[in-house]
Amino acid sequence: MPVGFVDINGDDFSKPRDPSLTKKPEDIGTMPFEQALAELETVVDTLEKGAVPLEESIAIYARGEALKKRCEELLKSAEQRIEKITLGANGKPTGSEPLDVE
Numbered sequence: 001m002p003v004g005f006v007d008i009n010g011d012d013f014s015k016p017r018d019p020s021l022t023k024k025p026e027d028i029g030t031m032p033f034e035q036a037l038a039e040l041e042t043v044v045d046t047l048e049k050g051a052v053p054l055e056e057s058i059a060i061y062a063r064g065e066a067l068k069k070r071c072e073e074l075l076k077s078a079e080q081r082i083e084k085i086t087l088g089a090n091g092k093p094t095g096s097e098p099l100d101v102e
Contacts, residue, residue: 028066033074040067 028036043064047057083096 028063028070031067031070033071033078036067036070036074040064040071043067 031039043060046052046060047064052060085093086095086097088094
């Protein structure tokens, strides 16, 4: 990677990148949803700008895939815990049942 190389967007390829974007995915399995989603948004933004070299883009993309999977797992888990309150004919709560999301 040449030092001082600037792409058409004016982004300098020689600038240091966010090291969290290329960390190993082992840490993702313990991330809370909000942290994983925030990092996923950073990954998407970084890749959309196209201001990273190819090899680094591939590593960032792989991390993004792992973050996406983590977010999906956490959302599915949350869906399974949500229950729908059932109401009787008089409009008063009578109990609950699993939420049917389909």
